[in-house]
Amino acid sequence: MVTRHRDHTRKEKSYTDGTVRYDSRRRAFFAVPVSHRDALGEPAWRAAMSEEFAALRHTNTWVLVPRPPGVNIVSCKWIFKTKHCPDGSVDKHKARLVARGFTQQHGIDYRDTFTP
Template structure:
C-alpha cells in the first residue's frame, strides 16, 4: 500500500477566508491626525487642507459677514482620512472642514435640515 503525505501533515493549511480582508498598516501610510497641530506638521496633510479650503472658496460655500453680539457662531473642525487603493497602498490624503452641527439651535441657527 502506498503511504500518502497530506498537506496537513506537512503543516500546510489553506488560508481562512474570514481573514482575507485583514491587513497590517504600512509604514509609508501616514496615520490620520487627531488634531490640527499634528496635521500641519505633515506636508501631505497640509496640502490636503489647502486643497479643501481652495474647493470651499471656489464653490462659494460661505460668505463672510460682520459678527454681531446676538449672532451665534457655529464652530468647525477638521476631519482627516487616508484613502487607500484596493491593493492597500495609499491613494490620497483627504481633509474635510466640517461644521459642528451639534452646536446649532433649532429655530435659531436653522429651520430645515439637509444631509446629502
C-alpha cells in the first residue's frame, strides 16, 4: 500500500473552524530576551520595562525599603513576552517584574496571608 508519507505527496492540512494558525518559522525572529541585561540592550524591551516599573510605582505595589535584620530578601525576576496580532505581526513587547516569593518562610518572613 502506498501512503502519502511514502509517496512524498503530503497535503497541507486545511482548517475549517475559522481559527488562525501561526507559522512557527515566522516567530523565530521575535525571540524574547533571556535576562534583563539582554533586554536593556534593545529599545523596545527597555521601554516595556520602564512602563512596567512606572505602573508598579504608580499603584504603590513596589517600594524599596532597607533590609530588616534577620529577614530573607524576596528577589524579583523579569518575565518577557512578545504579544502578536492575529496576522502574526508584533503587537507589543510585554515585560513583567514578578516577586519570587518561594524564598519566604512562614513564621519568619510573614505571619499571615491576605487575599482580597
